[in-house]
Amino acid sequence: NAGVTQTPKFQVLKTGQSMTLQCAQDMNHEYMSWYRQDPGMGLRLIHYSVGAGITDQGEVPNGYNVSRSTTEDFPLRLLSAAPSQTSVYFCASSPRTGGRNSPLHFGNGTRLTVT
Amino acid sequence: KQEVTQIPAALSVPEGENLVLNCSFTDSAIYNLQWFRQDPGKGLTSLLLIQSSQREQTSGRLNASLDKSSGRSTLYIAASQPGDSATYLCAVETGANNLFFGTGTRLTVIP
Numbered sequence: 001n002a003g004v005t006q007t008p009k010f011q012v013l014k015t016g017q018s019m020t021l022q023c024a025q026d027m028n029h030e031y032m033s034w035y036r037q038d039p040g041m042g043l044r045l046i047h048y049s050v051g052a053g054i055t056d057q058g059e060v061p062n063g064y065n066v067s068r069s070t071t072e073d074f075p076l077r078l079l080s081a082a083p084s085q086t087s088v089y090f091c092a093s094s095p096r097t098g099g100r101n102s103p104l105h106f107g108n109g110t111r112l113t114v115t
Numbered sequence: 116k117q118e119v120t121q122i123p124a125a126l127s128v129p130e131g132e133n134l135v136l137n138c139s140f141t142d143s144a145i146y147n148l149q150w151f152r153q154d155p156g157k158g159l160t161s162l163l164l165i166q167s168s169q170r171e172q173t174s175g176r177l178n179a180s181l182d183k184s185s186g187r188s189t190l191y192i193a194a195s196q197p198g199d200s201a202t203y204l205c206a207v208e209t210g211a212n213n214l215f216f217g218t219g220t221r222l223t224v225i226p
Binding site: 004035042044058090092101103108 | 119158159160216
């Protein structure tokens with residue numbers, strides 16, 4: 001079982017460059033989300049989606065775009081990378097069938113460094 | 116804004132000891148509280164989810180309790196093993212499809 005797959009595992013960007021972090025899940029989950037994890041801080045929600053064609057902002061959305069054209073994929077786009085976006089990024093999904101009380105399934109993360 | 120605190124930040128115990136990890140949150144209007152485990156360089160693995168109407172959940176050697184009115188949860192690990200060494204995170208889910216995470220407790224179980 002693949003679960004939630006994130007690519008790449010590591011990425012180094014220069015300030016101003018753009019890139020897309022990929023996230024795919026094979027569990028037919030309705031809900032998908034992106035978090036960033038920074039030292040000394042809890043994970044913070046960037047964007048989330050409750051189904052194909054539906055996205056919404058989380059706590060820290062500035063500088064990031066998302067789209068959800070299929071149930072399986074939820075890419076995160078950095079429009080113009082900044083050093084403040086150096087972080088570990090996690091994608092997570094959940095079935096959400098019957099409501100909110102379904103545990104999240106996480107990918108293994110993408111470690112991004114912006115120089 | 117919801118704030119989640121986990122104390123202690125790090126804990127080291129000898130193998131076989133029972134231990135308790137603590138989590139507190141500031142706003143009791145939550146849908147659920149979840150406990151996760153994170154191994155170095157890995158993603159988070161869900162351990163237990165307690166719905167807001169529940170008081171506790173159990174899975175194997177793990178037992179999590181929730182006192183919503185006081186804004187507290189505990190994760191009890193019985194008979195700890197070296198394989199339990201990891202960072203444990205708690206998170207509360209609010210009405211905005213958002214989970215608010217604590218910064219975690221790094222547990223080391225010494226053989």
